[in-house]
Structure formats: structure tokens, C-alpha cells
Amino acid sequence: MPDWEARSQVVVVGTGVAGLTCAIDVAATGVSVLLLTKGAPDEANTYWAQGGVAVVRNERDAGDSVGAHIYDTLVAGGGLSDAAAVGMILTEGPAAVAGLVARGAHFDAGPDGLLRTREGGHSANRVIHAGGDATGAEIERSLLSADGLPGMLTGHQVLDVVRNAAGRAVGVTVLAEDGTVGLIRADAVVLATGGAGHLYAATTNPDVATGDGLAMALRAGAALADLEFMQFHPTVLFTGGGVRGHRPLVTEAVRGEGAVLIDATGARVMAGVHPLGDLAPRDVVSLAITRRLAGAPGGVRDHVFLDATGIAPDVFARRFPTVSAACADVGIDPNTQPIPVAPAAHYHCGGVVTDLFGRTTVPGLYAIGEVARTGLHGANRLASNSLLEGLVMGERAAAVLPRELETGHDDHDLVLPELPSCSAEGRDDAQALMSAHAGIGRDAAGLATAAAAIRARPTTTASRATVEAANLALASQALLAAAVARTESRGCHVRTDFPAASPDRATSVVVECRDGILSTHVGDLGRVTA
Structure with missing residues (x-):
């Protein structure tokens, strides 16, 4: 009680x-x-x-x-x-x-x-x-x-x-x-x-974004949909390959003011990729960066650069004080040198x-x-x-x-849920698995690997960390289930084993949880009526 x-x-x-x-x-x-x-x-x-x-x-x-x-x-x-x-x-x-x-x-x-x-x-x-x-x-x-x-x-x-x-x-x-x-x-x-950015190893989200609402809704019996579509922001300040958790965002508006993406050799990343160039939709830009890095241009595999040196220094300082401060913290002068960036869960x-x-x-x-x-x-x-x-x-x-509001409902005959709590020790490993297998570019084998490894390990200890661990595990499993079910590439869901969009897949994947078991179906969203 x-x-x-x-x-x-x-x-x-x-x-x-x-x-x-x-x-x-x-x-x-x-x-x-x-x-x-x-x-x-x-x-x-x-x-x-x-x-x-x-x-x-x-x-x-x-x-x-x-x-x-x-x-x-x-x-x-x-x-x-x-x-x-x-x-x-x-x-x-x-x-x-x-x-x-x-x-x-x-x-x-x-x-x-x-x-x-x-x-x-x-x-x-x-x-x-x-x-x-x-x-x-x-x-x-x-x-x-x-x-x-x-x-x-x-x-x-x-x-x-x-x-x-x-x-x-x-x-x-x-x-x-x-x-x-x-x-x-x-x-x-x-x-x-x-949001739920901390399902992944690197994110623009603050520490509170651990998918709590998704997990609570699932345990309450609500229908969820489109979980496979996690948007990765293409320009997040890159401060080293081992850095985890929250990373500073370099707003898209910097590209709106004229900045361009280049790789380590100085070549334009978005040249010929999309009619909108560097202002293409985020899924397009993130995927283009990922594909460029696969070739390790200039020997670099983990980040590209945002060249904002064409923006007048006074304009940059006035328009982007937050970005300016984040760059200064890591010793980058955006007025004279390109900003190292990489996609992260957003x-x-x-x-x-x-x-x-x-x-x-x-x-x-x-x-x-x-x-x-x-x-x-x-x-x-x-x-x-x-x-x-x-x-x-x-x-x-x-x-x-x-x-x-239904004030006459029976709030005495309550069904009190069990405490959602599991060991937080495997959190880093789970986030690494999600980044490796459910990030930008997924396939059936990788999704299965992540799903098999990410498991909630029950504990009787009640703390914010253990509750978040339980929520992250359930939300991760729900996202993985939806990603497995969508056997095509669409928007920010890219299946390397199904690289094309399928016309008959232009409908949502619904995820529900019954008695602790996740299930998916395609089509009926189970909407309430207005």
C-alpha cells in the first residue's frame, strides 16, 4: 500500500x-x-x-x-x-x-x-x-x-x-x-x-527524457504508434567518441543563415543529395552524413563539420549565443574554424x-x-x-x-500497479545497443540482437535510477518491436535490408502491452472518438 x-x-x-x-x-x-x-x-x-x-x-x-x-x-x-x-x-x-x-x-x-x-x-x-x-x-x-x-x-x-x-x-x-x-x-x-532521447547513447535531450510516459502508457493499456521513428538531429556538437548522454545542439537555423556541411576533406556533404541541399529534411541530412562517414573521408569516421565561417561574426554571436557558448566551452571558434558535428537522438x-x-x-x-x-x-x-x-x-x-471529468466514478476499487523497478547497471550497455542497432540504419539481425540483450532485471530497490531503467527497457523493446514490423525504409526509419519505401506500408505500426507482453499490428490505431 x-x-x-x-x-x-x-x-x-x-x-x-x-x-x-x-x-x-x-x-x-x-x-x-x-x-x-x-x-x-x-x-x-x-x-x-x-x-x-x-x-x-x-x-x-x-x-x-x-x-x-x-x-x-x-x-x-x-x-x-x-x-x-x-x-x-x-x-x-x-x-x-x-x-x-x-x-x-x-x-x-x-x-x-x-x-x-x-x-x-x-x-x-x-x-x-x-x-x-x-x-x-x-x-x-x-x-x-x-x-x-x-x-x-x-x-x-x-x-x-x-x-x-x-x-x-x-x-x-x-x-x-x-x-x-x-x-x-x-x-x-x-x-x-x-521525449525518449536517452534510449540512445548520445542525445540532445536533458536527463529527464527517459521514455517514462511511453512506459507508463503501455503498462496502463494504451495504444502507441509510430515508435520506430526516432529523429536524429544531424548537427549535434561532437566532443569526442566516448562522450555519452546529453550533447549540445547546433541549431538548424545556423544552416538557415548559410552554414554548410563538409567532411574532413572539405567536400560538401549535401551536394547532389537533395534539392534543398543543406536545408533538406533532417532524416535526409542525417542519413547523408552517416553514409559519408562510412567511407571514412580524411580518415574520420565519427563526425563531419559545419562550416559557418561565412556568417558575419556579429551576426553569429547575436543569432546563436547558445551555440557560441557551447563551442567556446570546447575551444571552437565558429568564426574561424568549422564546427565538428554528428547526428544524435533528438x-x-x-x-x-x-x-x-x-x-x-x-x-x-x-x-x-x-x-x-x-x-x-x-x-x-x-x-x-x-x-x-x-x-x-x-x-x-x-x-x-x-x-x-467523471467525479462519480469508483476510485476506491483501485488496481494498484506493481513498482516498476529494475537494475540500472546495464543502462549504458542498452543505450550502446540501441545506438548500434536501432539508430540511423537498421536491419533484422541487429534489431534482434538488441531485443535479445535489452532486458529488465527486477530489483526491490526503489529509486529514480531503477524506475528510469525499467522505463527505458520497456520503451526500447517497444521501439524495437515497431522497427522489426516496418519492413521498409520511410522517413527517419531506415532499414538497410529493406532500403526502399513500400506503398502498402503507408500506415502506422501500433504497439500495445497486455500482461507484460508487447504486441504489434499494422493499421487500426484504436483511436478514441472525438
Whole structure:
């Protein structure tokens, strides 16, 4: 039994843009809301987002349109994006950004209005930014200081979604920093836990991104989809082959300002690869780098270079202060020497299947932000669409939550889940296996090797490390199962044994967990009805 209990009408797990937006909006209706995070309030993927927010303000953006933004998103999605989700999120984006500005967010502006840049896969300059390359930090700051921010428990690792005998989500169990286990009863649970970059050895994600929401949703019986599509950002600062965990991002906007990718011999990496050259979609650029390195140009196999020396020093310093600082930390002067970069795990395009209001296949359970699969991203996310999705879906979930709370449900007949905990000793090995066999370029043999080796080793010790280890193991196995099932190459899923896209595979792979056993099927997403 839990050591302590509490209650809130709505529990929101995660403090990124989606979770904070949803929590503030729901609290404004008079509903009690409790925010939960295992780290500090601003320790979320949102904080680290450098690039910006892709948004078109209709007639005020000359030479661009929402329709063009929709088209670019669908192209990047490789045939797996949900057209209804794409249209809705991008159309509602301008109003959502206006709402964020009203809450105090400040975006970079010039004499003619907001400054805009272009990133990979975009056909126009439509990405707004803040602090040059500190957009996520500004969004996080504005939401954490916004009026109406509800109460928050920091340093509390959410263990699992609690359901009643009817299968409805009625709360969560949590592990407090003092080691006690608590039960927080609720009428609805919102997962806004962010990404899963730490499934891999190197990632742009902060330490909190360990696939917790994916694992919790699986154990709660929710359907997940498109898990095989982990996007690798092509330009992550390379600081040595043995460096693990979080690595600094070199935002795509640097290429938007004119920087180019070169190999160790000085040859252009993207020459002749794609019509958009260095601003091709991320899956294209990451794969091109990987293929170039396979030939060990100049004797180098683990990184290429981003040549930004053509950008005026004052422009670079003003536009990219975060990148400038990261380069300075490792002794690189981007004004005079190329920046060493390599692909690293960046953004998970798949997640918990939801409708366009964040509802999952489990009653009372919602998912928003990177942990969710709305259908916006498909097989590959278009750059800077994620913050916009978090804003819009946070608002949309909040719009329906207050009227969908079932206060008359039986929250006494609870089905308390077992403590998700396993040995953390094999974490580094598992991440190395995922990088080697489920990264950019996969085949059946490698996926089988990883699946056989990555196993949760139960332990009775309860700590953040052991809970994360259990979640990483389950999320890794789910991603591997989806990658095995997709016998083709599409978007950021590249099967070297099935190098071409298959027209009859333009549908999602769904992963579910029943009695601890993962299963996959193709086609029916098992969506809830709006």
C-alpha cells in the first residue's frame, strides 16, 4: 500500500510547453490541477529547444501561407502524417502563439515585426525565435511565471497510471525524494512527459527524457504508434567518441543563415543529395552524413563539420549565443574554424495514440506534447513544428478536460500497479545497443540482437535510477518491436535490408502491452472518438 495519499481533480505529468499550457488553462476554469515533475520546474525538453516555432500568420506573412506550411509538413511526414491533425494544428497555431505572447513570451523582432528564419524542409522563412537560439528557454520562462500557474510537486518520479476496476485512469503513484511511495487520486491524468532521447547513447535531450510516459502508457493499456521513428538531429556538437548522454545542439537555423556541411576533406556533404541541399529534411541530412562517414573521408569516421565561417561574426554571436557558448566551452571558434558535428537522438515522432483533443485509448488518460502521437509528424518531424504542437494540443486538451471529468466514478476499487523497478547497471550497455542497432540504419539481425540483450532485471530497490531503467527497457523493446514490423525504409526509419519505401506500408505500426507482453499490428490505431 502507498505510504501517503493526496487528491487533485486533474494531474498533469510534465512541465514542458504542452503540460504547462494545459495546466494553466484547466486551472483557469476552477478545476484543481497538480503538476508533477521528477526534476526541477524548468527541467524539460522545451527549455532546450533552440530553433523556434514554425508558424504562419496568414495574410501578414508575404510569400507564405498556412497551406504551404501544411504541404511542407506532409512532405516531411513521408506519407504517415494525419492530414486532419496537420491542418488543425497548423491552422490553430497563430492563435496559440498569440496566446503565448499574451502570457509574456518575447520573440525576437525588428522594424517590420517578428524576425523569421528558415530551417530544414521549410519552403519559406516562417520560424520565429527568441533570444537568438534560446526559444525554448523563453517559452519555459514565460509559462512558469504566468498568472494562474497551479501547484507543482518537483522531485517526484511518477511511477504509473492507476486505474479502477472499470479500466479508467483515476490517479498516479509517485516516488518521492525521501523514498516514500504516494498515491495521488484524480479524475483525469495528463501525460506530458516529453521525449525518449536517452534510449540512445548520445542525445540532445536533458536527463529527464527517459521514455517514462511511453512506459507508463503501455503498462496502463494504451495504444502507441509510430515508435520506430526516432529523429536524429544531424548537427549535434561532437566532443569526442566516448562522450555519452546529453550533447549540445547546433541549431538548424545556423544552416538557415548559410552554414554548410563538409567532411574532413572539405567536400560538401549535401551536394547532389537533395534539392534543398543543406536545408533538406533532417532524416535526409542525417542519413547523408552517416553514409559519408562510412567511407571514412580524411580518415574520420565519427563526425563531419559545419562550416559557418561565412556568417558575419556579429551576426553569429547575436543569432546563436547558445551555440557560441557551447563551442567556446570546447575551444571552437565558429568564426574561424568549422564546427565538428554528428547526428544524435533528438525527437521521437511517435508516441501514445491520441485524438485531436489528447484523449488516449484509456478513459480518463490524456497525452500531449512529444509523448503523444497526434499524427502531425508522421515518419519525420518538420523542424520547429513540435513547440507549436505542444501549444495547440495543450490548449485543446484543456478545452475538453473540465467537462469530461467523471467525479462519480469508483476510485476506491483501485488496481494498484506493481513498482516498476529494475537494475540500472546495464543502462549504458542498452543505450550502446540501441545506438548500434536501432539508430540511423537498421536491419533484422541487429534489431534482434538488441531485443535479445535489452532486458529488465527486477530489483526491490526503489529509486529514480531503477524506475528510469525499467522505463527505458520497456520503451526500447517497444521501439524495437515497431522497427522489426516496418519492413521498409520511410522517413527517419531506415532499414538497410529493406532500403526502399513500400506503398502498402503507408500506415502506422501500433504497439500495445497486455500482461507484460508487447504486441504489434499494422493499421487500426484504436483511436478514441472525438
